[in-house]
Amino acid sequence: MADSLDHLNQRLLRFARERDWEQFHSPKNLAMALAGECGELLEHFQWLTEEQSSTLAPEKRRAVAHELADILIYLIRLSERLGVDLIAASDEKIAINEARYPAHKVQGDARRASEYDD
Amino acid sequence: MADSLDHLNQRLLRFARERDWEQFHSPKNLAMALAGECGELLEHFQWLTEEQSSTLAPEKRRAVAHELADILIYLIRLSERLGVDLIAASDEKIAINEARYPAHKVQGDARRASEYDD
Amino acid sequence: MADSLDHLNQRLLRFARERDWEQFHSPKNLAMALAGECGELLEHFQWLTEEQSSTLAPEKRRAVAHELADILIYLIRLSERLGVDLIAASDEKIAINEARYPAHKVQGDARRASEYDD
Amino acid sequence: MADSLDHLNQRLLRFARERDWEQFHSPKNLAMALAGECGELLEHFQWLTEEQSSTLAPEKRRAVAHELADILIYLIRLSERLGVDLIAASDEKIAINEARYPAHKVQGDARRASEYDD
Numbered sequence: 001m002a003d004s005l006d007h008l009n010q011r012l013l014r015f016a017r018e019r020d021w022e023q024f025h026s027p028k029n030l031a032m033a034l035a036g037e038c039g040e041l042l043e044h045f046q047w048l049t050e051e052q053s054s055t056l057a058p059e060k061r062r063a064v065a066h067e068l069a070d071i072l073i074y075l076i077r078l079s080e081r082l083g084v085d086l087i088a089a090s091d092e093k094i095a096i097n098e099a100r101y102p103a104h105k106v107q108g109d110a111r112r113a114s115e116y117d118d
Numbered sequence: 119m120a121d122s123l124d125h126l127n128q129r130l131l132r133f134a135r136e137r138d139w140e141q142f143h144s145p146k147n148l149a150m151a152l153a154g155e156c157g158e159l160l161e162h163f164q165w166l167t168e169e170q171s172s173t174l175a176p177e178k179r180r181a182v183a184h185e186l187a188d189i190l191i192y193l194i195r196l197s198e199r200l201g202v203d204l205i206a207a208s209d210e211k212i213a214i215n216e217a218r219y220p221a222h223k224v225q226g227d228a229r230r231a232s233e234y235d236d
Numbered sequence: 237m238a239d240s241l242d243h244l245n246q247r248l249l250r251f252a253r254e255r256d257w258e259q260f261h262s263p264k265n266l267a268m269a270l271a272g273e274c275g276e277l278l279e280h281f282q283w284l285t286e287e288q289s290s291t292l293a294p295e296k297r298r299a300v301a302h303e304l305a306d307i308l309i310y311l312i313r314l315s316e317r318l319g320v321d322l323i324a325a326s327d328e329k330i331a332i333n334e335a336r337y338p339a340h341k342v343q344g345d346a347r348r349a350s351e352y353d354d
Numbered sequence: 355m356a357d358s359l360d361h362l363n364q365r366l367l368r369f370a371r372e373r374d375w376e377q378f379h380s381p382k383n384l385a386m387a388l389a390g391e392c393g394e395l396l397e398h399f400q401w402l403t404e405e406q407s408s409t410l411a412p413e414k415r416r417a418v419a420h421e422l423a424d425i426l427i428y429l430i431r432l433s434e435r436l437g438v439d440l441i442a443a444s445d446e447k448i449a450i451n452e453a454r455y456p457a458h459k460v461q462g463d464a465r466r467a468s469e470y471d472d
Binding site: 146149150153165167168228229 | 386403465
C-alpha cells in the first residue's frame with residue numbers, strides 16, 4: 001500500500017486490536033459501516049443546491065472532511081481484510097472507464113455507458 | 119496529497135476534462151455518485167454470511183476490488199473539489215475516535231459512543 | 237398492516253417461501269439489500285440537475301418507479317420480520333417532526349433541527 | 355394511492371407546505387434524503403450478527419421502526435412528486451421477480467439473476 005495509506009492502515013489495525021474490535025470487522029460488516037458513513041455524507045448535501053455545495057462555510061467543510069475521512073477509513077480496513085491493493089485497483093478502474101467512455105464519444109454527456117447509442 | 123493519491127487525482131482530473139464532465143462534478147453530485155457505488159458494494163455482500171464475506175472466490179474479490187476503487191475515485195474527486203486533505207482529515211478522525219472510544223472502556227464492545235454507560 | 241401493504245406483504249412472504257429464501261432474510265441482510273436498492277435509485281439522479289429530476293422522460297420515470305418499488309418491498313419485508321407497524325411508525329415520526337420543526341420557526345429554511353439557533 | 359399511504363401523503367404535503375419546504379423537495383434531493391435515512395438504518399445493524407438483528411431489544415426496535423418510517427416518508431414524497439403509484443409499481447416488480455427467479459431454479463440459492471447458470 002502507498003506510504004500514507006499504509007500509515008493509516010497501521011493506525012487502524014492498532015486501533016481495532018487495542019479494543020478487541022477485529023471480531024466485528026468482517027468485510028460484510030465493514031461494507032455496512034462504510035455505507036452508513038456515506039449516508040452521513042449525503043445528509044450534509046441533501047437540501048443544498050449544486051452551487052451551495054461548491055461554496056461550503058468553513059465549519060460545514062470541516063464536518064464534510066471528517067465524513068470523507070470516515071469513508072476512507074473503512075475503505076482501508078476493507079482492503080486490508082480482503083487483501084486488495086486499493087491504488088492498483090483504482091488505476092485499473094480508471095483504465096476501464098477510459099475505454100468504456102471514449103472522450104470523443106461522450107463529450108459533455110454524462111449518461112451511463114449502456115445509455116449511449118452506438 | 120500523498121504521491122499515489124495525487125497520481126490518481128491527476129488521472130481523474132484529466133479524465134473529467136477530456137470529456138467535458140467537470141460541469142457535472144459539483145460536490146453534491148459527487149457525493150450522490152459515491153453513495154451509488156456504496157450501494158453496488160453492499161449488493162455483493164447482502165446475502166452472504168460474515169464468514170462467507172471473509173472467504174470470497176477470486177472473481178468475486180476482483181469485482182469487490184473494483185467497487186472499492188470506484189468509491190476511492192469519488193472520494194478523491196470530492197476532496198479535490200472541496201480542497202480537503204484526505205490523509206490529514208483521516209489522521210484527525212482516528213485521533214478523535216481514539217479519544218471517544220478509550221480502549222479500557224470499550225474492550226470487545228462495539229456500541230456507538232453515546233450508548234456506553236459512564 | 238394496511239390492506240395494500242398487507243397484500244404486498246403476503247405476496248412477498250409467499251415469494252420468499254416458495255424459493256426457500258427466508259433463511260437469507262435476517263433484518264441485517266434485508267437492511268443491506270434495501271440500502272443496495274437506494275444506491276440504484278441515486279444512480280438515476282446523480283448527474284441530473286434538480287430541474288431535470290422533476291421532468292423525467294417516461295422510460296426513466298418507469299425505471300425509477302421500479303427502484304422505489306424495490307425499496308418498498310424491502311421495507312415491508314423488514315417490517316414483517318421485526319413486527320413493526322410501518323404506518324403507525326410513520327404517523328408517530330411525522331408527529332415527532334412536527335414538534336421538532338415548528339412551522340413558524342423553520343419557514344423556508346431546511347437545516348437540521350440541531351442547526352437552528354434558539 | 356392506498357388509503358393509509360394516501361393519509362400519510364396528505365400529512366406530508368401539509369407538513370412541507372406549512373414550512374415552505376417544497377422548494378427543497380426536488381426528486382433529486384428527496385432521493386438523497388432517502389439514502390441518508392438508509393444510512394441511519396444500516397448503522398443500527400452494522401456490528402450485530404444476523405441472529406442479534408432478529409432479536410432486538412424493545413428500545414432498539416423502536417429506533418429502527420422510526421428509521422423505517424423515515425424511509426417510507428421519503429418514498430411517499432418521491433412518489434407524489436414523480437406521479438408514481440407505489441403499490442402498482444411494487445406489484446409489477448414482484449411479478450418481474452417471479453419471472454426472473456423461477457422457484458424451481460433458485461431453491462435456497464440467493465445469487466443475482468445474472469449469476470445463475472442456465
